[in-house]
Structures are given as structure tokens and as C-alpha cells.
Amino acid sequence: MSEEKWEFEEDGLVIAASRVGGSARVSWAGVSDSRTPGTFLRPVLSDLSEKLKGAEVTVDFSKLEYMNSATVSPLINFVKSLDSGCPRIVVLFSDVDWQRTHLQCMRAIASTLRNVVVDSTATPPG
Amino acid sequence: MEARLQLSFQPMWPNVRKIRQEVTAVLGVYPQALRSAAVMTAAELVENAIKYGESVPAAEAVSFLLETNPGQLRIRVVNGSTNLAGVAELARRVDELTRAADKQALYLTRLQELLADGEQTGKLGVYRIGFEGAFDLECDYTDSVVTVTATRGVDV
DSSP, X not given: OOEEEEEEEETTEEEEEEEETTEEEEEEEEEEOOSOHHHHHHHHHHHHHHHTTTSEEEEEEEEEEEEOGGGHHXXXXXXXXXXXHOSEEEXXXXXXXXXXXXXXXXXXXXXXXXXXXXXXXTSOOO | OOOEEEEEEOSOTHHHHHHHHHHHHXXXXXXXHHHHHXXXXXXXXXXXXXXXXXXXXXXXXXXXXXXXETTEEEEEEEEEOOOHHXXXXXXXXXXXXXXXXXXXXXXXXXXXXXXXXXXXXXXXXXXXXXXXXXXXXXXXXXXXXXXXXXXXXXXO
């Protein structure tokens, strides 16, 4: 089964995605601090949501070093969009302070979604 | 171990990234958690000043001050504005944050609004400063000059 890969980059933010059959991964890295991040993110994430439909998706934010508050809306709506078309979504944050805060918030939001699990990359497997 | 950073700059977006770098550097000896909160708070306040500010006689440029005193970190951003409705909205959100017993709940409510309507953006930064950054905010508006001051305790 062949692997499909996509990568999007904008002013310090890199979103790398891959899919092999029913399994997919989306990794965010770098910084998202543009004035209108939605201008770049919304079409990219909408496109990705379509490409990943039906897959079990891991969305990894642990390498995201910084994001401004304007990034939050496109980010959470990407997870919501995946939730409507994917059977399982695992959202990962790292254990650094600001990411822990967003992990807590995403967990609270996930309780209103059907297929989203939020976890920390610091959590031991098992 | 006191830190101080004072800058004045034109309201241009690249200055947000510069502020983050400068705050990171000046707070280099402080704990990572405090530094991270201060960087985010400084950037959010400067973003607002650049987005909504304008040059007025009493504040031709954006002014930024970060200083630590024993037990306290203070960040102050000053910009001009003649947008009375915009300033009133900012003051309302700062007041709401100040009075909130549960700042996380305030932040989560706004997240739920953004989730319910994906076309909505913004109006999250003030709550983020209070919840994620654990800063208290004050807002003053005098002679078309907006002054927003963020303070939090420093346990060093």
C-alpha cells in the first residue's frame, strides 16, 4: 500500500501529513504567528480534511513552538472537521507548560466531539 | 535579578516576532513557565496594539515596557486609538476577565463559540492572557491613548 504525503509551509509553520490506507498522521511544527493565519490555514486544512476522510488520524502539535490566539480557531475547527469524517482522531500535545494548557482545553472541547481523544506525548505508552 | 526591556516601534507586524525574541532573551534567567507566559502575553498585547492602534499626537508609535520588580513581572503596551467602540470592547473584556472567578471557564466558553462558528476569529487573546498566562490586566484610555498593563507574581 503506497504512502501519500503532503507538506505545507508558511512563514515558519510547517504542516506535514501522510496517509497509508486507513492510517494518517498530521504533524505541526514551528511557529504560527501571522496576522491572519486563517488565510493560509483554512484552505490547507479543509483540503487535508478531505484527503484524510475515513482514516484514523493522529494530529501531533508537540513540535509546535508557538502559536498566537488567531491560530486557535482554525486549529480547533480542523479537529472538528476531522471528527465529522474520521472514525478516530488522536490529538497530541507535548508536556511543556503552554501546550499542557491547550491539552486541557482540547480535552474539554473533545467531550463535545464524537471521535477525538487528546493525549500528551509525555504519556508512557500502554 | 531584575529585568527591564523598553521599546518604541511603528505598528508593523514583524515587530511582534521581534518582541517575542527580545522578551525571551531578557527573561533568560527566569523559569521556562514564566518566560513562556510572558512571551505569549507580550505578543498578544503587541498584536492588539498593531491591529487596532493608530498614531495620535500623544502616542505616535507603540510603546512597550517589560520590567520585573521583587515578586512581580509587569508588561505595559501603549498605543493610540480613536476607535471608541473598539476600545470599549477591549475594556469590557478586560473587566470581564478581572471579575471572573474561573478564568479557564471564560476561555473555554470563547473556544466553544469559535468551534460552533468556524468563521469567527479573534477576541480570544485577552482571555488567553488571563488563563494561560495567569496575568492580571488593567486598561486605561486617556486622550486617545490606550494603556494595557499585565502583571503577575514572580516566584523566584
